[in-house]
Amino acid sequence: MSATEELYPFPDPNHVKFVPMEFWPEFLASTTGTEFLAGGLGGMAGVFAGHPLDTVRIRLQQPRLGVSTTPTTATGLIKHIVSTEGTMALFKGMATPLATIAFQNAVAFQAYALFSRALSDRTSLEPLSYQKVAIAGIAAGTVQTAILTPVDLIKIRLQIATDRRAKKSNLQSPQAGPLGLVRGIVRREGIKGLYRGWTATVIRDAPSHAVYFGTYEYMRELLHPGCRTDGEESLSTMLVSGGLAGSLSWLCCYPLDVVKSRLQAQGAGGAPNQYKGIMDCFRTSARQEGYQVFLRGLGPSLARAFLVNGAIFSAYELSLRYLSPRSPKGDLELQPIL
Helix, strand or coil, X not given: CCCCEEEECCCCCCCXXXXXXXXXXXXXXXXXXXXXXXXXXXXXXXXXXXXXXXXXXXXXXXXXXXXXCCCCCHHHHHHHHHHHHCHHHHHCCCHHHHHHHHHXXXXXXXXXXXXXXXXXXXXXXXXXXXXXXXXXXXXXHHHHHHHHHHHHHHHHHHHCCCCHHHHHHCCCCCCCHHHHHHHHXXXXXXXXXXXXXXXXXXXXXXXXXXXXXXXXXHHHHHHCCCHHHHCCCCHHHHHHHHHHHHHHHHHHHXXXXXXXXXXXXXXXXXXXXXCCXXXXXXXXXXXXXXXXXXXXXXXXXXXXXXXXXXXXXXXXXXXXXXXXXXXXXXXXXXXXXX
């Protein structure tokens, strides 16, 4: 029996046999499974679209103490990375989110869909109110941090590894690569070490997801009136609405993202911690580098957010349409939630 099969007791007339049932085909044929798969495909599209700019964002957010020759602008940093580390350095750390972002994004979108249905009035044909959209977004943003926090931590640790020669000399080290990093963190700090920065992630993602889904729903209805009911918006509407939703959600939480990135980057390789917590990181960073530090890397982050989330929502909506074909009557068998 394959790993995807489960045995469900289904006795024959003699009550002596069991009928195997394939779990994944049954799951993916359901509304829940379709939404889950579409969310995963959207997440993968987002990773491919935005990882190079994400690497630039993480590098710009790190502390700059003492004399440093590293450029402080996005374009300058991109040229510096390409010339000193090679073009592929812009994709450093992509394997970890690519391997997990499908599941994380699927969880986020599925959680949003489930909370949306729980909050909806089944007797009404009206779309979910924007207030309830925000509530469902907060819940979805909170749920997905359980997966996002360790993934982000490993990604950030890989992205700040800037010395090509040091990297080459450590390729044979048991701590080289994502799995080596995980083993090293668990050995030094235990499982809780993988959740460094979890509180900051929740504080960042819960309200930002309210803005994220709320903006998307509002903009798609503004650009294509009635689409929240019939799900018939164009690709350009998906791209623009998703892009604006991503950019605005990042804009409202960016200072906290700087703090989260610093909290997760500290302690790399067993180095001593610089910050005691969220507030200490705020105060120390502002005192050492000025309050402008909390906007460092904002430009490439907003550009990345537009590209990534335009791709995510478009891939999600188009996947739902493909996986949920029209019935002979012309109605969608499975209406897109977003």
